[in-house]
Amino acid sequence: MTILAIGAAGIAAVLLAVWLKGVRAEYAVYLVMAAEILFMLSAAGRLEVILDAMERMRGYIRVDSAYLGTLLKMIGITYVAEFASGICRDAGYGALGNQIQILGKLSVLGVSMPVFLALFETLERFMK
Structure with a gap:
């Protein structure tokens, strides 16, 4: 993943997490954690x-x-x-x-x- 793709995915995850916070707050935390793990694996590569x-x-x-x-x-x-x-x-x-x-x-x-x-x-x- 390029840095542009990672940045776009990060912004999308945050926007989705903000929306989910109003619906189910715990899902927002899980979404952000999943995005962080994805980015960690990308960096480990x-x-x-x-x-x-x-x-x-x-x-x-x-x-x-x-x-x-x-x-x-x-x-x-x-x-x-x-x-x-x-x-x-x-x-x-x-x-x-x-x-x-x-x-x-x-x-x-x-x-x-x-x-x-x-x-x-x-x-x-x-x-x-």
């Missing part, structure tokens, strides 16, 4: 492009594969946290969505710590 690009980056410069794996984990954590947070907000549980976002940010920070430590070790070697 583009994961192959990201993996190919990361593999090409490894060919251009010598990068430890652990760093690229860490980058991929950070992208995955961010994506899942945003997706879950959005569903919680759409269902009317904004506080829970905020907690999921905070946990996602802390998880990204935790996963990225080895990269920061390696950066500081490299800087320390150059300073001596």
Whole structure:
């Protein structure tokens, strides 16, 4: 799906959900969740492009594969946290969505710590 198709489908889902909210509010929530899952699956299909690009980056410069794996984990954590947070907000549980976002940010920070430590070790070697 192109971004135009996704945008149009998203607008159609929202308009239909607004109409359904007046008729059966719970169906509106289900419709929005189904649209979000469809969009998540569409975005997951583009994961192959990201993996190919990361593999090409490894060919251009010598990068430890652990760093690229860490980058991929950070992208995955961010994506899942945003997706879950959005569903919680759409269902009317904004506080829970905020907690999921905070946990996602802390998880990204935790996963990225080895990269920061390696950066500081490299800087320390150059300073001596």
